[in-house]
Amino acid sequence: MHAPVAAPITRSDTHSMADLPDDPTLRARMQKLRIREEDLEEDFIRGSGAGGQKINKTSSTVVLRHVPSGIEVRCQRERSQSQNRLIARQELCDRLEAVFKNAQMEIQNDREKLRRQTRARPRGLKRRFVAGKRHRAGIKEGRGRVSGEE
Numbered sequence: 001m002h003a004p005v006a007a008p009i010t011r012s013d014t015h016s017m018a019d020l021p022d023d024p025t026l027r028a029r030m031q032k033l034r035i036r037e038e039d040l041e042e043d044f045i046r047g048s049g050a051g052g053q054k055i056n057k058t059s060s061t062v063v064l065r066h067v068p069s070g071i072e073v074r075c076q077r078e079r080s081q082s083q084n085r086l087i088a089r090q091e092l093c094d095r096l097e098a099v100f101k102n103a104q105m106e107i108q109n110d111r112e113k114l115r116r117q118t119r120a121r122p123r124g125l126k127r128r129f130v131a132g133k134r135h136r137a138g139i140k141e142g143r144g145r146v147s148g149e150e
Helices: 024-032 052-057 081-118 123-143
Strands: 040-045 061-066 071-075
Touching (some): 040 081, 061 081, 071 081
Antiparallel strands (some): 040 061
16 A cells, blocks of 8 residues: 655646635635735645545645745645635635734733833832831941940
8 A cells, every 4th residue: 555645736827716616705804914816825735644545536635825924724624625725715814813913912012011111100109119218227227336446
């Protein structure tokens, strides 16, 4: 028995978004994230795992690469190549949204940290600090000097 070999079959020039089942929500998400079909590289390879002869003979696994970001998505969920292409695009959108969300959260966290660091301290806090310092000064003053000659 031969092991299945993942031989890439690149067909990015023959397939387009028009070949996919019509999904207006996916198209809208891709537009919102500024993902263009020209920025995607799509390869079809033979699947692996359970599925028997069908999965070993057909190149239904989709490997989708978004060239500008370098994100790669591999989808073998369905037996149908067109369904896998659709699911791979949805997963790509999910990953890009997560990347953008993390970047926005980092910017917001930096802004909040800077705001906390530069804000004025409350007056009561200063009073407590000064009172503590005076208390320590009193303790130290009470110790006096050690003199061995007297």
